[in-house]
Amino acid sequence: MxxxxxxxxxxxxxxxxxxxxxxxxxxxxxxxxxxxxARSAPxxxxxxxxxxxxYPTALGFEDAATAAGFEAIxxxxxxxxxxxxxxxxxxxxxxxxxxxxxxxxxxxxxx
Numbered sequence: 001m002x003x004x005x006x007x008x009x010x011x012x013x014x015x016x017x018x019x020x021x022x023x024x025x026x027x028x029x030x031x032x033x034x035x036x037x038a039r040s041a042p043x044x045x046x047x048x049x050x051x052x053x054x055y056p057t058a059l060g061f062e063d064a065a066t067a068a069g070f071e072a073i074x075x076x077x078x079x080x081x082x083x084x085x086x087x088x089x090x091x092x093x094x095x096x097x098x099x100x101x102x103x104x105x106x107x108x109x110x111x
Contacts, residue, residue: 022073023053030056031069047094060098 026032033054040048057063061070079086 022070022077023051025073026053026070029069029073031066031073032056048091052099054101 023032023035023037027035033056035051035053037049037051040046040050055061055063055066057066059066061067082090
């Protein structure tokens with residue numbers, strides 16, 4: 001039986017591989033310019049996953065068209081339960097912040 005961490009890894013993988021998860025839909029619809037998802041090393045307890053997204057405008061999620069696009073994704077969303085629990089029971093978002101990218105070199109999508 002997979003652990004919750006393994007199950008969440010599978011869900012995250014769906015997003016990265018173009019499954020029906022919201023991040024891939026947002027990318028396909030132009031709501032994100034890109035995203036990456038990283039899993040913490042085993043034994044690191046502060047967080048399990050970190051995700052960074054790029055938005056097409058400086059307003060980010062506050063852009064009216066972006067917010068409307070995400071609302072449409074939410075309305076069509078189907079909840080996937082793991083052992084009868086949803087994301088709210090499995091974990092929580094521990095932080096969100098705006099970042100100004102100052103340099104990017106050498107990243108390529110490899111899964």
